[in-house]
Amino acid sequence: MRRLPPLAALRAFEAAARHLSFKRAAEELLVTPTAVSHQIRLLEETLGLRLFERRTRQVAMTDAAQRLYPVLRDGFDAFARTLDGLSAEARPRAVTLTATRAFTARRLVPRMASLQQRRPDIVLRLLAADEPVDLAAGTADLAIRYGSGLYPGLRSQPLGTDRMAPVAHPSLGLTAPEQLAGHRLVHFEWRVAHPDKPSWPRWFAAAGLLEPSAGALHCSDESHAIQAVAAGHGVGLLSLTLVAEELANGTLVQPFGPAIEGMGFHLLRRPGPESEPVAAVRDWVLAEFGQAADPAATQVSPPAASSG
Numbered sequence: 001m002r003r004l005p006p007l008a009a010l011r012a013f014e015a016a017a018r019h020l021s022f023k024r025a026a027e028e029l030l031v032t033p034t035a036v037s038h039q040i041r042l043l044e045e046t047l048g049l050r051l052f053e054r055r056t057r058q059v060a061m062t063d064a065a066q067r068l069y070p071v072l073r074d075g076f077d078a079f080a081r082t083l084d085g086l087s088a089e090a091r092p093r094a095v096t097l098t099a100t101r102a103f104t105a106r107r108l109v110p111r112m113a114s115l116q117q118r119r120p121d122i123v124l125r126l127l128a129a130d131e132p133v134d135l136a137a138g139t140a141d142l143a144i145r146y147g148s149g150l151y152p153g154l155r156s157q158p159l160g161t162d163r164m165a166p167v168a169h170p171s172l173g174l175t176a177p178e179q180l181a182g183h184r185l186v187h188f189e190w191r192v193a194h195p196d197k198p199s200w201p202r203w204f205a206a207a208g209l210l211e212p213s214a215g216a217l218h219c220s221d222e223s224h225a226i227q228a229v230a231a232g233h234g235v236g237l238l239s240l241t242l243v244a245e246e247l248a249n250g251t252l253v254q255p256f257g258p259a260i261e262g263m264g265f266h267l268l269r270r271p272g273p274e275s276e277p278v279a280a281v282r283d284w285v286l287a288e289f290g291q292a293a294d295p296a297a298t299q300v301s302p303p304a305a306s307s308g
Contacts, residue, residue: 009042095278112124122281157267160290162262170253174255183234187218199237
């Protein structure tokens with residue numbers, strides 16, 4: 001067995017030697033200066049050596065203390081690193097994924113259970129934001145964005161192109177485009193700048209019809225527009241991706257076409273190596289929401305001063 005002085009005495013000496021102060025050592029160890037002094041006297045008695053020269057308002061290490069201090073300092077540092085590593089291994093590994101509010105609420109949240117089943121050791125943090133989140137700053141690890149696919153300085157992988165079509169509650173009984181004149185049209189504000197963004201005027205042009213001049217309901221948020229349509233308050237030109245489950249279970253219907261092409265959903269990540277948990281979440285996103293990983297489909301946009 002190793003014959004070592006008490007650990008409390010060694011800790012008190014290491015802290016006092018590092019600070020060259022019994023008072024600051026006591027503050028760090030959450031004890032009184034008297035307790036620190038007592039532990040150091042105990043260590044000196046155990047070793048049969050004097051470790052500090054006590055002076056007015058300060059202490060100085062003896063030659064013996066200067067030999068002992070770096071050994072204890074390095075040993076305690078090694079203890080801390082090893083214990084931190086063990087604690088990190090025991091903690092669930094967190095990955096932050098950001099997406100628009102509508103995509104987060106309608107697509108990510110309902111699918112989270114599948115990731116938990118595949119990787120119970122990963123904690124997925126969802127950051128819903130319609131404004132682009134700066135991945136380069138480390139605010140999030142991955143992002144799903146709706147837009148053109150050009151995101152400077154980031155890796156961008158397409159998940160698929162969206163399609164927009166008239167969607168309504170089945171109780172409205174719509175069967176033909178001409179019936180839209182008798183119903184309120186639901187609009188929402190687009191937060192993505194695009195010259196050819198999907199809109200009711202664009203849809204009516206594709207359908208070869210004149211847009212009704214009255215009976216509109218304007219929402220500031222896409223999710224609110226979907227809720228308004230689900231409540232039967234009107235007909236929305238909605239993302240078929242975001243209302244896929246409602247269309248599948250019949251709570252909403254797409255009574256007629258045409259469906260017009262929207263923009264694309266893209267999975268973004270920082271260039272360079274990524275941790276294993278981030279890679280696992282990336283693979284889950286591709287499996288759940290997009291196409292299979294294909295190096296040819298991944299591009300790195302040129303760097304810029306800011307990223308989204």
